[in-house]
Amino acid sequence: MYYLLSRGLDPVLGVFTGVLAYYLYERNPRTAPPPGEKLHELARWKFEMWRAERQGRLVG
Template sequence: MNRPVLLSKGLDPVLGVFTGLLAYYLHETNPRTAPPPDQTLSALVGWRMEKRRQEQLQKDQEAETGDWKQVVGETK
């Protein structure tokens, strides 16, 4: 059984992605449905990236401290 094709096999996925992005944009910018400024996708992604950056910085500092203690001869 053949699957129905709206435009073509290559253009249908592009149309689907475009429609999804347009729906997301309209949802984010519509005054009635827009989330608070601190809960937009860009704000949440920025918050998550900053959280990961801080965790990585903390791990790097712990690794440097541990390496230094091994060089000096101290044990944890």
């Protein structure tokens, strides 16, 4: 089996490249998602929903 750099470094390079590509995608003015639909905002919204559901289960 052939590796680009090494067996352990190839997955790290792949993850780094993906994260960098998504960062550039969100920052580019032509491809940027509208306000309120960026990844960190959507993750925060989902986390708040999960927290409210969990709190409801613990109280009730």
